[in-house]
Amino acid sequence: MVKIDNKEIEKMRKEVTVPIGIFSDRNYGVLENLCKHLKLTHKFRNCDIAKLLNRDDRTIWTVISRVKTK
Numbered sequence: 929m930v931k932i933d934n935k936e937i938e939k940m941r942k943e944v945t946v947p948i949g950i951f952s953d954r955n956y957g958v959l960e961n962l963c964k965h966l967k968l969t970h971k972f973r974n975c976d977i978a979k980l981l982n983r984d985d986r987t988i989w990t991v992i993s994r995v996k997t998k
Contacts, residue, residue, distance in 0.1 A: 937979050944970060944980070955998060963991045 932940075950965045951958060962981070966972045972980070978988045 932976055932979065940976075940980055956995060960991055960995050960998075963988060964995045967992060 944966070946962065946965060950961050953961055956964065959981075963977055966977050966980070967974075974988045974992060975985050977983075978985045981988070
């Protein structure tokens with residue numbers, strides 16, 4: 929496993945773009961749509977998504993698991 933430091937997180941925040949259209953899926957909440965996009969499109973791990981969004985790893989795990997069950 930590769931450990932991502934704060935410099936790389938800041939670089940990812942500048943480089944990762946999220947199309948506004950992903951939020952049109954009303955079956956999911958905003959955070960669910962965003963996490964789903966980052967996980968499936970950009971192939972980020974849950975811990976990387978958590979760092980990128982300033983959330984706890986467990987929160988992202990919960991969101992991703994809810995997306996899988998919906």
